Amino acid sequence: xxxxxxxxxxxVFGIILFKSEAVSxxxxxxxxxxxxxxxxGIIGTAVLTGxxxxxxxxxxxxxxxxxxxxxxxxxxxxxxxxxIGGSIFGLGWALAGACPGPMYILLGSGVFSMLxxxxxxxxxxxxxxxxxxxxxx
Amino acid sequence: xxxxxxxxCAIGGAGKKTDFFNFDWKAQRWNLIVVLGAILGGFIAHFYxxxxxxxxxxxxxxxxxxxxxxxNAGDTVLPPELYSWDAVWSVKGMAILIIGGLLVGFGTRYxxxxxxxHAITGLSNLQLPSLIAVIGFFxxxxxMIHLLFPLIFG
Numbered sequence: 001x002x003x004x005x006x007x008x009x010x011x012v013f014g015i016i017l018f019k020s021e022a023v024s025x026x027x028x029x030x031x032x033x034x035x036x037x038x039x040x041g042i043i044g045t046a047v048l049t050g051x052x053x054x055x056x057x058x059x060x061x062x063x064x065x066x067x068x069x070x071x072x073x074x075x076x077x078x079x080x081x082x083x084i085g086g087s088i089f090g091l092g093w094a095l096a097g098a099c100p101g102p103m104y105i106l107l108g109s110g111v112f113s114m115l116x117x118x119x120x121x122x123x124x125x126x127x128x129x130x131x132x133x134x135x136x137x
Numbered sequence: 138x139x140x141x142x143x144x145x146c147a148i149g150g151a152g153k154k155t156d157f158f159n160f161d162w163k164a165q166r167w168n169l170i171v172v173l174g175a176i177l178g179g180f181i182a183h184f185y186x187x188x189x190x191x192x193x194x195x196x197x198x199x200x201x202x203x204x205x206x207x208x209n210a211g212d213t214v215l216p217p218e219l220y221s222w223d224a225v226w227s228v229k230g231m232a233i234l235i236i237g238g239l240l241v242g243f244g245t246r247y248x249x250x251x252x253x254x255h256a257i258t259g260l261s262n263l264q265l266p267s268l269i270a271v272i273g274f275f276x277x278x279x280x281m282i283h284l285l286f287p288l289i290f291g
Contacts, residue, residue, distance in 0.1 A: 006167045010174015011181065018182035021192055024214045029202065032275075032282040035195040043256055050261025075249065075259060075266035082266050085247025086255070086273020092240025093274065094281035095233060095289075097215065099252045100245060101138035104172050108179025111215060113225045117238035122149075124242025125142040129157035135247065 002065060014105040023105050025097025032094055081137040092124075138175075139251040141168040142242055205290040233289070240277075248273060 021027050022042050031039035056062075057070040064070045093099050096117050098106060103121065107114045128135075143158065144165045152159035192211035202210040207218050217224065224230035245251040248270045250259060256274065259267020 002167070003170050006170040007174040007177070010171040010176075011178040012174075013171070014175040014178015014180075015182045015186065016178075017175075018179050018214075019186060021214070023179075024192060025216055025219070026192060026194055026198070026202070026210050026214075028278075029282060030194055030198040032278045033198060033201065035198045035201075043252075046257045047260045050257055051263075054261055072258065072262045074262075075255075075264045078266060079269055082248050082255075082269040083273045083276075085244050085249070086270040087244070087277035087280070088240050088273075089244030089248055089251065089270075090274040090277020090279075091281045091285075092237045092242075092244055092277075093252070094278040095285075096237025096241060097219075098237075099138070099241060100142060101175060101251070101253055103241075104175040105179035105182075106215065108176035109183035109214065110180075111220055113220045113222065113234065116225065116231070116234045117241070120235045120238025121242030121245075122142050122145050124239040124244075125139075125246045126146045126151055126155075126158075126242075127239070128243045128246040129143070129146060129151060129155045132157050 005065065013101065014108060017102055018105050018109060023098065023102035023109075028094060028097050078137055081135075084136070092121075138168075138171070138253045139245040140165065140254075141172045143246060144168055205286060207290075244277070 017023050020042050022039065027036075027039055030036045054070075054072070062070040089099075098114065098117060100121065103114055103118050107118065144162050147158040147160060147162040147165075151157075152162075192214075194211040199210045202216075207216050210216070219230065219233060225234065241251075248255065250267070250270060252274070255264075255267040255270040260271065
């Protein structure tokens, strides 16, 4: 039953990101050129909706899928890892035009060459895991 | 979304040599189910919910891209100049996809999240680290598109 809920979340996520064109390399390029409100509108709406729903969920003590209270863990403090790691992510996001969600959505839409990007992203994650203790965080 | 990449590393056996991947991936199976859903969502959206209409991109974006060698921008979701098999099986094309994927996979784990984890969920939860990460996303993206694109595609 839980699995079906997660599957549904994925399906809705996939349809919305595809239909809103947030998965498009062109839209990402346009965003970084500041030539359209499109992507800012999508991200801004998502953040606003998220804020309101999280606030409601906490206020009315919604239960999460395991029966506990709805809550999100705070992110670890720090600056370096977020700024450096984030910038590296941004370079790849703009180049490949796909982040970890859209990669799979685009694969589902029939873009099989995306498998190369996915494989490289898994390798990139592996390289991070190996180098983790040597990197500034 | 990006935690599935770590889970996949763990399933592949990366935990034997590297502590970072030494965890009970079965407890993280949910992120693979979400991935499966995302693949299905992409399939449904493309094959059952799409009319062949071009994207309404800014004409300036289209002409900028044409200068870089990307024609008919917006007719498809992704540029055939990068994702068609002809492009993929060239040294440059293959290198672009591999380097792009490596940067995304490495950067997202280093930063502890991707667009969904930091930009959407993190900002919704008013997390300062997420704001710093999003600034990083933009720093990287702006460098790539404004400084590196003219060198790579010019």
